[in-house]
Amino acid sequence: MPEVFQNFIGGKWVPARSGLTFVNHNPATGEVLGTFPSSGPEDVDAAVQAAAKAYRSWRLVPAPKRAEIVYRAGEIIRQRKEDLARAMTREMGKVLAETRGDVQEGIDMAYLAAGEGRRMYGVTTPSEMPDKWAMSVRAPIGVAGVITPWNFPFAIPSWKLMPALVAGNTAVFKPAGDTPEMAWHFTKIFEEAGLPAGVLNLVFGSGSNVGNPMVEHPGISVISFTGSTEVGLSINERAGKLGKRVSLEMGGKNAILVMDDADLGLATDAIVWAAFGTTGQRCTAASRVLVHEQVHDELARRVAERAGALRLGDGLDPATEVGPLINRSQVETVERYVGIGVEQGGRVATGGSRATDGALSKGNFFRPTVFTGVERGARIAVEEIFGPVLAMLRVKSLEDAIEINNASAYGLSSSIFTADVNRAFRAMRDLDTGIVYVNHGTTGAETHLPFGGTRGTGNGHREAGHTMLDPFTEWKSIYVDFSGHLQRAQIDNN
Ligand code: UN1
Numbered sequence: 500m501p502e503v504f505q506n507f508i509g510g511k512w513v514p515a516r517s518g519l520t521f522v523n524h525n526p527a528t529g530e531v532l533g534t535f536p537s538s539g540p541e542d543v544d545a546a547v548q549a550a551a552k553a554y555r556s557w558r559l560v561p562a563p564k565r566a567e568i569v570y571r572a573g574e575i576i577r578q579r580k581e582d583l584a585r586a587m588t589r590e591m592g593k594v595l596a597e598t599r600g601d602v603q604e605g606i607d608m609a610y611l612a613a614g615e616g617r618r619m620y621g622v623t624t625p626s627e628m629p630d631k632w633a634m635s636v637r638a639p640i641g642v643a644g645v646i647t648p649w650n651f652p653f654a655i656p657s658w659k660l661m662p663a664l665v666a667g668n669t670a671v672f673k674p675a676g677d678t679p680e681m682a683w684h685f686t687k688i689f690e691e692a693g694l695p696a697g698v699l700n701l702v703f704g705s706g707s708n709v710g711n712p713m714v715e716h717p718g719i720s721v722i723s724f725t726g727s728t729e730v731g732l733s734i735n736e737r738a739g740k741l742g743k744r745v746s747l748e749m750g751g752k753n754a755i756l757v758m759d760d761a762d763l764g765l766a767t768d769a770i771v772w773a774a775f776g777t778t779g780q781r782c783t784a785a786s787r788v789l790v791h792e793q794v795h796d797e798l799a800r801r802v803a804e805r806a807g808a809l810r811l812g813d814g815l816d817p818a819t820e821v822g823p824l825i826n827r828s829q830v831e832t833v834e835r836y837v838g839i840g841v842e843q844g845g846r847v848a849t850g851g852s853r854a855t856d857g858a859l860s861k862g863n864f865f866r867p868t869v870f871t872g873v874e875r876g877a878r879i880a881v882e883e884i885f886g887p888v889l890a891m892l893r894v895k896s897l898e899d900a901i902e903i904n905n906a907s908a909y910g911l912s913s914s915i916f917t918a919d920v921n922r923a924f925r926a927m928r929d930l931d932t933g934i935v936y937v938n939h940g941t942t943g944a945e946t947h948l949p950f951g952g953t954r955g956t957g958n959g960h961r962e963a964g965h966t967m968l969d970p971f972t973e974w975k976s977i978y979v980d981f982s983g984h985l986q987r988a989q990i991d992n993n
Contacts, residue, residue, distance in 0.1 A: 503534045504679065504940035506542060506703060509549030510696025512761040515704070516541045523679055526592040526823040527813040527862040535679045538704035540712035543671065543792075546700035547718040550642040551671040553697030554815065554947050558639050558667040566616020566665045571692040573609025573774070576602060577898045582828075583653065583684055585815065590680050592822040592863075593650055593777045594814040599966040604654035605685075607946040608963060612661035615968060619666070625692050629991055630982035637972040639667030640744065644713040646673050646706075648726045648880060649825055650780045658698065658950065661683075662967035669698045671719065673709045677825050706730065715934050723744070723962075723970055725782070728883075728909075735958060746960035748782065748951055748972035750883040751911035753941040754902040755785045756926065759793040761916035765938065767801040769887070769916070773940025774868045775809060778821055778831075779887040782911045782956075783942040787880060788891045789900040795893045799848060799871045802891070807849035815824075823862040824886055830863045833886035835869060840879040845870040845890065876905055883909065897922050905931045910953030912941040 501518075505512040512664075515536035523532045535694040536542070557565070557574040576583065582604050587598035609739045619638035643663040647655045663670050686701040702709050710730075713719055713735050721744040724734050738745045755773065757766050773785035790798050796803075810888065812819035824830050832854060837851050850868030858879030867886055872881050873890040882892045904913050915926040916935035933952035934944055944950050949961035958971050980986060 502685050504536070504703070506536050506546070506548045507701040508542070508691070509552075510690075515539065516545070521676065523590065523677075526587050526825055528858075529861045532590060533680055535703040538702045539706070542702050543703070543709055543712040543716060546671045547642055547716050549640045549702050550671055551695040551718050552575060553695060554641060554669045555640075557669055557695060557698050560667070562616045562619050562665060564616075564668065564837060565667060566613040568689070568692050568694050569609055569616070569661050569665055570613035571652050572688050573606050573613065575691055577606050578608060580606070580687075581776065583681075586684065586743045586816040587652060587681055591649060591678050592814055592825060594779075594819050594822050595817070597777055598814070601651050601653045602650070604946055605657040608654070608661050611946055611963070612665050612967060615662065616665045619968065627976065628980070628982070628986045628988060629656050630980065631986065632979040632981065633976070635974050635976045636638065637666065637968060638975045640971060640973055641668060642718055643670045643971060644673070644715065644716070644719040644722045645670055646710050646722065646724045646726065647675060647682070649675035649677040650777060650782070652678035653685060653727050656685050658946070658962040660965070662963075663723070663816070664694070665697065668721075668971050669700075671700045671702060671713060673702050673704070673713060676703075676705055676933045688841070694748070712750050715741070717741070720744065721971060724748070737972035738876050738930060744970065745958065746962070748962060750909050750953065751782045751784070751956055751958055752883050752902045752907045752909045753783060753785050753788060753879060753912040753932070754789050754900075754907070754914075756894075756897070756904065756913070756915040757788060757790040757794065757798055758897060758915065758917040758919070758922055759791040760918045761794065762938075763794060763798055763801065763919065763992045766798060766916040767805060769914070769940035770802050771805045771809070773914070773942045774889040775806060775821055775887050776942060778824055781883050781942050785914070785941045786884060786889060788889065789894045789903055790891060791900075792893045792895060795891070796977070799869070799891050803869045803871075806869050806889070809867050811854050811866070812866050813858070813862070821867060821869065821887065823864050825863065827863060829886060830865055833884060835867050836882070836884045836886070836888060838878055839888070840873070840877065840888070843877040843879070844872060844874060844889040845877060845879060846872045850887070878962045881907065885970035897925065901926065901929050905929075908955040910945075911943075911956040912952070913934070914939060916942045933961070950991040
């Protein structure tokens, strides 16, 4: 594996045209992992041109054959699962069990998307006229611009790129600056799987120098983005003006509702995992618990005790339960929010500070933090923090909890703990989020169900699942008249 990594454009590994580079670090140790091209608009343009050229022939490759390449990539990922997971822990920080899960999500998605190549079902329907055939089929859109975050550096590119390619699009892929190496592995695997030159192009660099030129490039017809709401909305505005399709997966402020009849042991396990797994850096992470006042104190005590005992460290160490935050700036954000939480009357039940003992001082570590006594309008109860900070709020009833959940600006995931089937079904119906869990935390979506959220989380699109082709295809309606004479619909047959 090289230490100096390059872009992949038109089937060739090349440096940025400017020759500029940036360095990638391990967030647990500060160690330098590699040097990557710091690309600019000229590299984006070269990638779009390569993708546009490859599109002419790729769209004509039969979908089952396109899908076989994706399947082969899935097989390579499966063979390299352990090495990829280790590389991901080094680069992104989350513990090995979790990076194995992230890679597994890529494998699952490869097999699922490969199957789509032999489905990609259209619809045939009778025509209203005699001797006329009618059907609608999915058609690729062209060049897809795919912009991905650092928290799931394998799963999220898989959700986007695999269906895009199976559907017959070609792509320009810009990964987050904090996890470039995983994008390199992803792309290399597709090269090895036999993807023709130019079908997948990888361009490393910043949002302003690579992401923005992609959004504005006339050769890119669809942008698929996962990241912050602020950036997503700005992409939507700029790409929307150019008439592009945009699929967005943005912020979350996911809540776990705990009713007075819940199994508190199970709820505690689930809350600790959903809030502090991936160091709270999942879009689906639980950052609020809306707990019935009857069981609030007992649950808060149990959750704080468990959170306070979690072992922080390098994710490669099997004893570690919680890894570092992705970078210094995230540590500062989390620290700032803890200050705001206290100022607004919250009580820190555990955590609340950076962890700097011994080897932890080299990385971006923050103690798992639980706040109690949080008011429903407090900033830590409504704003996304993307770190290991959990706010516990008292509620009086299921209705009260649902109302608080649905008042959020975001709507990705929610969950309810209850033993009452009536309450469970009411919650399934009334929680306004793209994903709802019953007696399970807010994380752990499976690839064969649609992923995405309502309100400020998304713009109506869903990724993966049976919806995976929707962002990357147009519907084309086709009529074949075999009557041999002019037949006028709506006129001649009425
Ligand atoms: C994300 O946090 O953006 O549902 C993705 C989950 C994972 C995917 C999370 N399967 O928690």
